[in-house]
Amino acid sequence: MGKVINFAHRGSSQICPENTMAAFKKALEQGATGIETDVQLTSDGQMVLIHDETLERTTSGTGWVKDHTLQELKSLDAGSKFDSAFQNERIPLLDELLELVKDSGTIVNIELKNGVILYEGLEQKVIERVRAFNMSDRVVISSFNHYSLFLCKKLAPEIRTGILYMEGLYEPWEYARTLQADALHAYHYAVLPEFVAGAKASGKAYHPFTVNDVKEMERLLQAGVDGIITDYPDKLAALLAAKV
Incomplete structure (x- = not known):
């Protein structure tokens, strides 16, 4: 992989509404070399990028993502819930993000949100779209559901996977x-x-x-990590630039 990947967490989510095209575009402007996002399925089986299983916190909707077309x-x-300046920003499809970054070197970390809701066929659907965009070498699929990663x-x-976990x-x-x-x-x-060091020795x-x-x-850069997931891709970009 070489250079440390600057993953923008849900896009540039401190200055734009998270997991929107505005946030993804802003992150790239700020020097992000990776985008981290969350994927769930609609009731008609489409892949949308939204973190919460419910709609209330980030959108004008109510109820479960899975219950809506x-x-x-x-x-x-x-x-609008983030800032009225972003009124009418929409929940994007996975395809919209892949389309945005397909011609750049951007790495996309797709988190499968299948802990609370076990979305049937989510893995197959995501893989199919990643392959359709010829992005297998630029995607990391992550999840707290490790059965899903397996x-x-x-x-x-051929697609990299990343194990999400909290504890030691x-x-x-x-x-x-x-x-x-x-x-x-x-x-x-x-x-x-x-x-x-132990991880590096194991590849x-x-x-x-x-x-x-x-x-x-x-601290983490000194420890030798390969990427950092952050809400502030601009801060990390400045830090990495200063180290070159």
Whole structure:
């Protein structure tokens, strides 16, 4: 992978409404080399980018994402709750993000939101679109549902997977090997230099989340992580530029 990947968490989610095209575009302007997003399914089986399983926090809608058709979700305002300047920003489809970045070198970290709701066929659907855009080498599929990651690897050995976890797993790179996963997406406090070294020796990458403090970014860069997931891609870009 070489250079540290600057993953914008749900896009540039501090200055734009999260998981919207506005946030993804802004992140790229700010120097992000990766985009992290969340995918769920509509009631008619379409892949939409939204974090919460319910609509209330980020949109003008109510209820569960899974209970609405794509047409219903596309009619919602996904920007005004963040700031009235983003009125009529919409919930995007996975295809819209892939279309945006397909001609750049941007890495896309697609988190499968299948912990609370077990979306049937989500893995197959995501893989099919990634392959359709010829982006298998530029995608990392992550999830807290590790059964799902194992299935992804079985279906698409060529697409990288990242294990999301919160706590201090013992030798997580050994666990990653059992899933044939490529990366460890750990909560940043669960990342120590000796863990990064152990992972590197096993050929596993570390992409800690969600790192918003510059000192913590510096600590992790010193530890040798391969990517950082942040709400502030501009801060991380400045830090990485200063280290060149």
